[in-house]
Amino acid sequence: MIPAHMARIESIVEEAEDVRSFAFRFVGEAPATHLGLPGQFAPFRFRIGDGHHERFYAISSLPQLGEAPCFTVKRKPDGLVSGHCMDRLAPGDLVAVGPARGGFRLQPGNAPVVFLAGGIGIAPIFPLIRFALLCTQRPVAVVLFERNAARQAFLPALQGLAVRHRGRMSLHGAFGAGPPAMDRALAGVLDPTSAQHVYMCGPAGFLDAAGACVRAAGHPASRIFANDRDAYIAGYLAQPPHAAAAAALAL
Numbered sequence: 001m002i003p004a005h006m007a008r009i010e011s012i013v014e015e016a017e018d019v020r021s022f023a024f025r026f027v028g029e030a031p032a033t034h035l036g037l038p039g040q041f042a043p044f045r046f047r048i049g050d051g052h053h054e055r056f057y058a059i060s061s062l063p064q065l066g067e068a069p070c071f072t073v074k075r076k077p078d079g080l081v082s083g084h085c086m087d088r089l090a091p092g093d094l095v096a097v098g099p100a101r102g103g104f105r106l107q108p109g110n111a112p113v114v115f116l117a118g119g120i121g122i123a124p125i126f127p128l129i130r131f132a133l134l135c136t137q138r139p140v141a142v143v144l145f146e147r148n149a150a151r152q153a154f155l156p157a158l159q160g161l162a163v164r165h166r167g168r169m170s171l172h173g174a175f176g177a178g179p180p181a182m183d184r185a186l187a188g189v190l191d192p193t194s195a196q197h198v199y200m201c202g203p204a205g206f207l208d209a210a211g212a213c214v215r216a217a218g219h220p221a222s223r224i225f226a227n228d229r230d231a232y233i234a235g236y237l238a239q240p241p242h243a244a245a246a247a248a249l250a251l
């Protein structure tokens with residue numbers, strides 16, 4: 001990969017069924033911009049047996065605000081790296097972390113923001129929600145799509161945020177909701193007349209269904225921000241690192 005920096009796993013948090021977050025600390029100094037902006041993703045390289053394996057993960061905390069950097073992994077059935085993370089990765093272990101990049105980040109302005117998270121798509125959305133609440137005055141609505149509440153990562157933390165920011169943040173769980181129920185889950189949340197910005201992240205099928213609902217509700221494409229993983233990978237190496245990441249944080 002990448003100009004990677006070695007990092008040591010410091011602690012592990014069980015976020016939900018088959019979902020764990022890993023806090024890490026760089027060994028030596030990494031550039032302040034290495035962890036990018038809230039919502040961005042980084043390549044991680046793991047040593048497994050005799051080989052090295054690289055996968056992308058979102059930075060799921062806010063190192064920009066002084067927190068320990070974290071990534072959050074959901075187990076993929078029979079997945080090599082996610083299985084390694086869930087079953088063997090332990091505090092003290094080393095991983096190599098490349099620079100976080102990508103266009104999935106909070107756009108400037110005062111528009112209300114709506115976050116739609118499908119499954120582990122919550123990993124980049126969680127820091128975006130917290131960033132919007134902590135660093136802007138924008139109203140925030142969050143809709144979670146997961147098979148059931150036990151599988152929903154960050155649910156207690158999100159519920160706590162909704163209580164702390166009552167009146168400014170609303171939280172909706174569409175557990176078990178498939179595409180027909182998606183219309184209903186979004187009906188009370190989407191309001192194109194308020195010029196909302198809508199952010200969505202999740203598997204390709206989720207993005208297709210959610211995007212169709214949001215467009216049908218009358219939102220123009222210019223206010224819809226989706227993380228398309230394939231496009232992200234294709235664009236990753238073509239993008240310069242965010243040298244101005246820290247400056248851009250002052251939205």
Ligand SMILES: Cc1cc2nc3c(=O)[nH]c(=O)nc-3n(C[C@H](O)[C@H](O)[C@H](O)COP(=O)(O)OP(=O)(O)OC[C@H]3O[C@@H](n4cnc5c(N)ncnc54)[C@H](O)[C@@H]3O)c2cc1C
Pocket residue numbers: 041052053054055056057058059072073074075076078079080081082083120123124229230232233
């Ligand atoms: C932009 C982006 C962000 C992501 N963010 C998250 C996140 O925050 N949390 C999360 O849980 N998951 C995230 N993922 C998915 C994650 O990167 C892994 O695909 C997932 O953990 C499953 O990996 P696995 O090794 O367990 O599964 P596997 O099925 O073993 O591998 C998954 C895929 O990795 C590819 N692959 C296999 N071998 C290699 C190799 N040697 N080098 C490169 N690719 C290979 C193959 O396409 C394979 O289908 C993200 C993916 C992308 C593209």
